[in-house]
């Protein structure tokens with residue numbers, strides 16, 4: 001994406017399961033709130049819980065639903081509570097087009113991944129979310145990857161994910177200059193339970209990283 005479109009680095013807090021965590025993330029200044037709809041995750045919520053939690057999110061904060069190789073019918077059932085779909089599995093481009101909502105595609109940074117080709121192939125994506133690769137695990141690993149592998153001139157907005165914390169997000173932003181950063185495990189004190197102080201510290205570090 002072009003430099004003039006980037007602006008400040010946006011923040012997505014992902015994997016929210018509790019009302020108080022949604023409220024904390026919004027109050028701390030999160031731009032996007034992520035809900036994991038993939039039942040294989042310890043952060044998973046079902047469509048009913050999504051409806052409940054999504055209703056707490058005010059206007060101008062983006063509600064993102066995360067899916068991993070799930071049926072178009074299930075995605076369509078959830079989408080009325082969502083503003084953006086995050087495809088985090090091996091969905092080919094044509095499988096991402098079934099939703100009425102805008103969507104982003106997560107790419108796991110396995111050896112040989114061609115980001116420029118992926119940006120072309122997923123031409124309708126509103127962004128590419130780059131996550132660490134761990135065999136057998138679709139995401140949410142808490143692991144980082146080598147950020148220098150991300151080309152500076154990718155044709156899509158980059159959402160940087162994978163093992164981010166308040167301690168490393170400043171370096172990540174200075175190195176990659178992503179459009180947005182995405183965190184899950186780095187703001188938790190137990191699996192699926194967010195920590196208010198860690199959320200606030202993370203968002204504070206994102207702001208500090210952008211000051212001249």
Ligand SMILES: O=C(O)c1ccccc1N[C@@H]1O[C@H](COP(=O)(O)O)[C@@H](O)[C@H]1O
Pocket residue numbers: 014015034036038041042043066068088129131138139140141142143161162163164182183184185186
């Ligand atoms: O959070 C999950 O459980 C999850 C499950 C399956 C796919 C993706 C998942 N989360 C996404 O993973 C990245 C990185 O998470 P972390 O910060 O390393 O814990 C993030 O994009 C979440 O959206």
